[in-house]
Amino acid sequence: MRNVKLMLVGLLLTIMSGCGAPDAELVVYSARNEPLIKPMFDRFTEETGIKVVFVTDKAEVLMQRLQAEDSNTPADVLLTVDAGNLWWATQNDLLQPLESAVLTENIPEYLRDPEDRWFGLSVRARTIVYSPERADARMLSSYEGLADPMWRGRLCLRTSKKVYNQSLVAMLIAEHGEAKTEQIVKGWVANLAADVFANDTAVIEAIAAGQCDVGIVNTYYFGRLERDNPALPVKIFWANQGSGGVHVNVSGGGVVRDSRHVENATRLLEWLSAGEAQSMFASSNLEFPANPAIAADPAVAAWGQFEASRLSLARAGELQSAAVRLMDRAGYR
């Protein structure tokens, strides 16, 4: 009987654990996954003595959570991927503007919020990949060019439900307007070799297997496959060189509006934007550093220099909803 009582008490303690704010100097809500951020936070704590706790979830859910928790949120920092999400966070007043000379110096203007409420911390390029055996690189030029009938039955794309494609099309709208962009997207759909895929990896594998000849993917997915199989018969082509530049997006973060630890939170972002931390943050996922002073991972650098689109990423957020509608209308699933 005593054992049962002890067990019950233990159980009760377990159940109530976590009731009350976590005992830490910094709480992070992160849509970037644990294997990528945990080593960073451990390093940060080692160097600064500031303890960090975090939860991971989908970006949209974390933002909904911040909205619901309102001024009682335990969160100090929101880390997420994609400019569209960061834009939504600012639209709903979830983040606060920061005055940090370090951040404004480290992160170029087009990779951060115009009012400095969020900052890009790593850059992901979304570009063309092709099969060197079946597609001539000289025939490739731009995202727009993939709408050309010469690619009929040769193009593979990921589903339009992925935010990466929504941002890409949003940027096309920013550049060409809706009417022309819709023509381009319809051209892509007409050229598809197979039903759209659920992820970028499947697109690259389809090209490798010969199902199609070209596709559009984020480079880090390509990097992972290349790391596992150096003989991968697929190559990267930097799109739109000389005509606007490669579409880039960011993973980034900002300080939560009602953070109780603004100073430490800002310090974490600053720490992530410079030095070895910035290098680690980008290379752990084979992305590009947001800070131009930091060199990319050798495996990433091997893909060569490219000109990136300088359109402000906040525009991608503004136009994302328009992009989703446009793709629905064009029949891009």
Added chain:
Amino acid sequence: MRIEQTVSARDAPGLRHTTHHRVFWLLVAILIATPVSIVLLQIGSAALAPRSDAWAHLAEFVLPRVIGNTVWLVIGVTLSAAALGTVLAWLTAVCEFPGRRFLAWALLLPLAIPGYVLAFVLVGMLEYSGPVQTLGREIFGPDLAIPAIRSRGGVILVLTLCLYPYVYLIARNAFQTQGMRALEIGQSMGLSIRSGFFRIALPLARPWIAGGALLVAMETLADFGTVSVFNYDTFTTAIYQAWFGLFSLESAMQLASILVLFVFVIVVLEQRLRARADFAATGSQGTGLGRLRLGRKSAFAATGFGFLVLALGFVIPFCQLIVWTFGSGSEFDARFFGYVWQTLVVASLGALLTTVVAVCLAYAVRNRGGPARWLARWATLGYALPGTVLAVGVFAPIVTLNNTVQELLVRAIGPGAPQILLQSTLVAMLLAYLIRFLAVAHSPVESNLLRITRSLDENSRILGVSGWQMLRRVHLPILRGGVLAAFTLTFVDIMKEMPITLMTRPFGWETLAVRVFEMTSEGEWARASAPAVAIVLVGLIPVITLTRGSSRVD
């Protein structure tokens, strides 16, 4: 054929069914239905917002396609899972063939494989770039045409393989206790085995099969992970598109409300399907004639079929997971034991709570009938909502409560009051699981309770057994199979559950499902294999316990 269907007793005044008693059970049902009502209200009130232009867009370009897709999917999966589950349950419960004893429990194993994992593995294998087609092209040349796996048929196949165990487990329970007897009756009436099955055993097992099929239909409607691997657009994907793509949570909630109404219609249909009769087996066992021995050819076919389903639904995906675990440096470190432990804690607490509540609810329905019956239907609707929508719906009221309490605290103590976070406690987590999985526990318990007739109660009373005694000595032995099934199903479902776990887990609380999410969110499926394997292994615990438990009845 209406053998052993007694006339409905629920309206007949029982000996001790005083008004007092009836009010008590109605209150129990209301209490149980309250949390889900709050969540549905939360979703419904968000849906009351004026229709945005996002809605107009969805109505014109998205809904026409997804409605058709959804209807086909639900019908296809529900019918095929019901058929598959029933056939397998009949074979293993009543017939004798080589491998039966093994298959009887092994056929539950696909339950432990999350749908999106099975989808990912099968699509990966059977797609153009997968090993099967690549090998085919090497042998037969590049023009080999194989039907695409990423098609309506493909999704239905995968979901059927994942979900048939719901029907299998519940229907098997029915056949075990009354299957042989049904055949004996058939034989005594001069029916062949075949017509004995179709005309007696099957109609008798209808509430069980329907209960399982209802779970399948609800789970199919709520599914997001599996259909998105196939890129098959359903109502649920449209909900997420409205929310994540068009940034219109209102439209998402409006769609979710329509989904709830749709499910309610299905639920009502199922209720009708059960007819207005109580089903009961008077003697709980066959008379020991032994199992039905299949002829050589049929026995061979039964064994082959059982192993085929097992291979597709479990062996192939599990082997792939094992290969990935050893091949890709998927990490197994000391923290892993922590994940397993925390998974065990939430899954067993959650399953225990849900099962106990389900039993209470089933008794409320039995003792009160009428309104309690509807409240029970209402209380189990949470299972049909897409996980993330439900998670947000549960989270918001808890946060509101928390913030109110916090405000009172600050007013009482001053600004130095400690910050409380009810939303990140196990209590919130368990409550959310209860709302989501009550249907899963309720179905098997309710159908088992049907078997305890009023006359059984009266007889016991005449023999001087009543109250707790009756519950323990008369009811529990009959309910046991249903309660064990309820516990197992909820345990495994909670283990696999992601959105609620992610949103309500206490800081630093990591379960195996959370680990799977961490890896798959960036598409690193191979690295997710170690936690996925662990989910399967932990899932074996209740499955084996269940088999042991029910084999005593065997």
